[in-house]
Structure formats: C-alpha cells, structure tokens
Amino acid sequence: MMERLSFLNLLACCGILLTRASVESFTINNYQADHNSLRFFVIGDWGGLPQFPYRTFIETAVAGRLAKFADSLQIHFLLALGDNFYYDGVKNLHDPRFKETYEDVFTDPGLNLPWYLIAGNHDHNGNVSAQIAYTDKVKRWNFPDFYYNLTFAIPGSDARVDVVMLDTVQLCGNVDDFVDVRQPAGPPHVGSAEKQWAWLEKQLASSRAEYLLVAGHYPVYSIAKHGPTDCLVKRLQPMLYKYKVNAYLCGHDHNIQHLEYSQRNWTVNYFISGSANFV
Template sequence: MPQYLWICYLLNACISALCLLSSGNKSSIRFLVLGDWGGLPYPPYITPIEKATARMMAKTASQMGADFILALGDNFYYKGVTDVNDPRFQVTFEDVYTQDSLNIPWYVIAGNHDHVGNVLAQIEYSQKSKRWNFPYYYYEMNFRIPQTDSTLTIIMLDTVLLCGNSDDFLDQQPKAPRSGVQANRQLLWLQERLAMSKADYLLVAGHYPVWSISAHGPTDCLLKKLRPLLKKYKATAYLCGHDHNLQYIKESGIGYVVSGAGNFMDPDMRHRNKVPQGSSLFFSGDAGTLGGFAHVEVNKKEMAVTFIQARGTSLYRAVLKKRDLFRVYDHV
C-alpha cells in the first residue's frame, strides 16, 4: 500500500478536522447525497438519467444551498477505473457535473462496481482533482454547524471491504469479505469512532443498504455487523445507495436513506416484506422521474432530508432530531 495511504489512515482524525465550512450568514450545513451515478463504460459514457440528475443537482445546490456532496459508490460502471489517468474520470465525472454550484467538495466512497476495478486509483485521484476527496477506503468527517455550538459527524464506510463483493446482475448478497483481517480492522475502527462521538448529529454512510425494499433487499451482513452499532450508539441516520431508487425507512429511531438513483432507476419492490412493518415510509423508482438524489440540511434543532427527482419535484421530506447524548452514554 502506498505510504501516503497509511498516513491518511493513521491520521484520520486529523484529516476530518480539516472539514471547515465558510459560514457567512448561514446557520446550517447543507449537502447532497448521490449514489450509483457512474455512467457507462462505452460511448457516450453517461446515461440520460445521469445528465438529468446532474442538472437538477446543480439547480438544487444553487437554490437550496449545498456545501458539499456525498458520492456513495458505484462511481464508474461497470468495472470501476484502471488507473489514476483513466479517461472515465473526465467523461463520466468532470464533463458531467460542470456547473458552478457543483464545484464544491465531493466526498467519495467505493461501491461494488468500483471494487471490480482499481479503488486505489480513485483514492489517488484526490491528488489530481480540486473537488474529489477520497482520502482512504473509510474515513471520518467532523463539522461545526455555523453560528451554533452543534456538531455533525459523518463516518464514511467501505461496505464492500466489510461484507464482500456482490454480482449485481444476479442480485446476490455479498457472501464474505475478501480479507477478514481488513474487515475486522474497519469494524473495530468504526466501533471506536461511534463510541467516542459526542456529535449532535451522527451519520454513517456506505454503499450497501442496511434496509431496502428493492431488488437487493436488506444486506444480511450489515444487519448483523452494522445495525447493532447504529442502535447502540444512537446514530441519527444511515445513508447508502446500491438499489437504484430513492427510499426512506425509519427503524429504531434511525433514518435509513437510500439514494441510488443517480444513473439508473429501478421500480422493483420485491423485498417490501423484508423490512419491519410500518418502517418503509417512502419509495420512488419510476424511470419517468429521470433519477434523483437527496438534499440534507442540518441546523441546531433538526436534520431535514428532502428527496428530489430530476424532473424538479420534491418527493418527500423527513425530519430527524438531534441525538440525546444523555441516553447514549447512559447505555454505553
């Protein structure tokens, strides 16, 4: 592994402390959540849904505000990139998200399709791009909400290293991680970060869903390994992609946001009975919407998640309260 990656890994807390936002007159943090946006491996290297979603993201960022973007994996279909000079960086990313309002930090993690290729090359691309930020396979970011004493922590995971890869075309569950040592290292790191967090809003993001009613369904590995930690440490929300639609599921007080509509749309709801009864509150997979994403705004009192379709309509809005830190530390 390149030495600078070990430095990034060992100094994760230091890296996260650099996530500073210019406050101006704002009193909130706003960002977009985009998954599964990675175009195509042959000309024109993009899909109509990716283009339409990019245009609406730019409009939303301009009108509602966005400080940064979370890119939650499957960044380059179908086999990731080969090296840091792969032309896909240009034709599927730089040439698509061109508007000024999207010239903000992109915080990136890898999906299952990225892991078919060279994820290290995507990490190394952080050195070439002013807005592409991918310091390590998994990392933590800490923010202070402007003009308040409230804080936001976002923990970015590599769920493929944690659970294993999956064959999208067979709708397979990931069976086992490629390296048990690497999976356990990430899980121990995650537990340590969650246990230490005193953030008012604690978000965890990965590619695979914990809960989903669509084609891939709930991820067994994450139900076993991740969900207990989210519950124990009272995470505010879990953000993901993988299923190519928009979903909001609320379970055990945690908001589960699926935002995987950046490039394809899938109306499949075959796993609607695999989530706890009454937990599935919103679903949108109609290809006629031309894709979509989520806009998140976090202020001193609450976190609002708005699902937006590429045709320009807000589809659903969910509100989550800040963590009750007394409850967290009473039970740890």
C-alpha cells in the same frame, strides 16, 4: 455518550438539511436557504457507462438538478456513495472515465463544491486505489482512504455533525449484479474487515457530535431488489442503536427510500439514494 438530537428533513429525496434544532417540514420550491443550517447532497450509483457517451440521460439530468439546487440552497458539500464508475470502476489514475463520466458531466460551477466519496461494488471490480489517488489531482474530489471520518460544524451554532464513511464491500464482500446473487458472500480479506469494524466502533463510541451519521454503499435495510444486507443487519445495525446514530445513508438499490426503524428507544433513519444513473 453525547445526547443526540433529532434532526432530519429530506430535500428532494437526495439532499439533507441539518439544523441545531428540529425544524418543520417544508416544500423545497418554497424553501429559502439561511445561514444556520448545514445542507448537503447525497447521491449514489451515479457512474455513467463504460461505452460512448460514457454517461446516461439520467446522470446528466441529475447533474442539472443538483446544479440548480446547489445554487439556490447554497449547498455545502456532496456525499457520493459508490458505484462511481460503471461497470468495472477505473483501471488507473489516468483512466479517461474520470473526465468522461465525472468532469464532463458535473460541469456547473455550482457543483464545484467538496465531493466526499466511497467505493461501491462496481468500483471494486476495478482499481479503487486509483480513485483514492485522484484526490491529489482534482480539488473537489475527496476520497482520502477506503473508509474515513468527517466532521462538520453547523453554521450559526456550536453543534457538530460527524459522518463515518465506510467501505461496505470490504466489510461484506462483492456481488455481481448481473447474476441472481443478491447477498455478498463475505469479506475478501477477513483481517481487513475486522480492522474496519474495530475502527468503526471506536469512531462511534468516541463521537461527541450532536448529530452522528454513517454512510456506506450497501443498504442495511431496503424494500427493493437487493433487500437488506445480512452482514450489515448482523454487525452494523446493533452499533447504530448502541451509539445512537441518527441516520444511515447508502445507495446500491437504484431508487429512493426513507425507512425508519426504532429499537432501544431510538429511531434510526435509513436513506437510500441510488437513482443518479439508472431508474
């Protein structure tokens, strides 16, 4: 197995900097982008409202700050980790929510960079296949399947980053945020869930990247409303340590968290970035 490198610095709670070697902590206002790092945003739970104005003040403000930092830090891409459209996803490929909540909000040219998306529990209330199909309609929208793998080169080095994008709703089941049910009850289709678990382990076992990240919508660990996701603690968490994953990225809880947990002589960083629409 590839010997992983320790890597993490957090940018303004919603961005990550990856470099070939460990770097010192920094203040974002004083940070100067260089050409030897891979820089990206992580946002979750950003999906506006189902009624006029189809966005929240917070979503609009986050879009403005992302635009500012995308320009000054020369961000390479963005991971959007579910709940892309509140409260019931989209109906079809021609749903006006694509324009009202996405295209009309993230308008700055600095955000015309690749977006890589997965679905959250609210997206699964609607038509996730339509969100996947939107990939062929808008260049920056990249949602090739319910789950998929990404590989990036770190500029100025031979190092690589693998990012494994999961559909945690398919793995664990859906939840209703409007009732007091905080744990998904189980996958809607056990066969599909097991197929994804097998695919995930194969991706982790075969990765030769210096940095290995996994991203989903539900948290493994959280100290907020939803708490840890039992399904992921049981099935995903052991894989993170077995295959020396550097970090797990997610949303679902509407706040920002950075938790560290060590096991088997390895530390996994757990990042929650779920405050792009509600706080």
